[in-house]
Amino acid sequence: MSPSAQSIWKDVEQIRSQAPLIQNITNFVVMNNTANALLALGASPAMVHAPDEVEDFIAIASALVVNIGTLDPNFVTGMRLAMKRAKLLKKPIVFDPVGVGATPYRNQVSRALLDLAAPTIIRGNASEIMALAGLNAQTKGVDSTHGSEAALDSARQLSRHFGGVVVISGADDYVVYQDRVAVIGNGHPLMTKVTGMGCTATALIGAFVAVNPDAFQAAVHGMCVMGIAGELAARKTPSPGSLQVSFLDTLYQLTADQIQKTVKLTNQ
Ligand SMILES: Nc1ncnc2c1ncn2[C@@H]1O[C@H](COP(=O)(O)OP(=O)(O)O)[C@@H](O)[C@H]1O
Numbered sequence: 001m002s003p004s005a006q007s008i009w010k011d012v013e014q015i016r017s018q019a020p021l022i023q024n025i026t027n028f029v030v031m032n033n034t035a036n037a038l039l040a041l042g043a044s045p046a047m048v049h050a051p052d053e054v055e056d057f058i059a060i061a062s063a064l065v066v067n068i069g070t071l072d073p074n075f076v077t078g079m080r081l082a083m084k085r086a087k088l089l090k091k092p093i094v095f096d097p098v099g100v101g102a103t104p105y106r107n108q109v110s111r112a113l114l115d116l117a118a119p120t121i122i123r124g125n126a127s128e129i130m131a132l133a134g135l136n137a138q139t140k141g142v143d144s145t146h147g148s149e150a151a152l153d154s155a156r157q158l159s160r161h162f163g164g165v166v167v168i169s170g171a172d173d174y175v176v177y178q179d180r181v182a183v184i185g186n187g188h189p190l191m192t193k194v195t196g197m198g199c200t201a202t203a204l205i206g207a208f209v210a211v212n213p214d215a216f217q218a219a220v221h222g223m224c225v226m227g228i229a230g231e232l233a234a235r236k237t238p239s240p241g242s243l244q245v246s247f248l249d250t251l252y253q254l255t256a257d258q259i260q261k262t263v264k265l266t267n268q
């Protein structure tokens, strides 16, 4: 079934009623932002990265979100253990290759993690998706220097190689799986002035894939809700500080009617 306003809302209701536990191994910059976004959506976040406990924790979680934003060797050990165990237990993995392409360390670690345990869904900006696919893409640290459509071929290649869903975020978001592409036109440029909005998108996708076994649908639903909440929040404020708060409030209060009236989703 193609994703639609109705299927988005069904998953939002599932998340609100089930409150799935989402294990996050994520960066120090966004831990608070993404935990609050998951709570506002209705999920139950836990930021757990110690190598001594990640394997036990994934056993009780419904999905694993791995984000390489503030990488160090201890994090990498935790990521490897958690991803391997998640695979074994058939728990979905969502991977955010923050800043890949910026340094050889990020490239090596990302590639090794993908080879160790192919994620269910990968979400990055255009430069990150292109770098992950092996292109010598210019990246500006954690920000993209390309429009999202420039990474479409790279996303298809990654999806074929790892067998999972690939999301490219940007002014338009693309969700790619094999021959399928969905385009989401929601969002607002002000979202790029709040740190961690991409990481938040990845974390929200983690909640959707925890309640929906169709990973393509889950990724589309996550990006639609992210974009709709950002767009509605930006109608209330012109500045980034208050956008951050308004985004959480909008997410918490999101209704079926708002989704129906705001969603800009094209299934290709
Ligand atoms: N120019 C834009 N217009 C509308 N929405 C945007 C724009 N740029 C980013 N977004 C939205 O902001 C969120 C974060 O995406 P992005 O900025 O691409 O991630 P990252 O922070 O990882 O680079 C996504 O939901 C995306 O749709």
Ligand SMILES: Cc1ncsc1CCOP(=O)(O)O
Pocket: 027, 029, 030, 069, 070, 098, 142, 194, 195, 196, 197, 198, 199, 200
């Ligand atoms: C600024 C920064 N530096 C290391 S991780 C991080 C957060 C990046 O978040 P996002 O990719 O969502 O903008």
Ligand SMILES: [Mg+2]
Pocket: 098, 099, 124, 125, 142, 198, 199
């Ligand atoms: Mg990012």
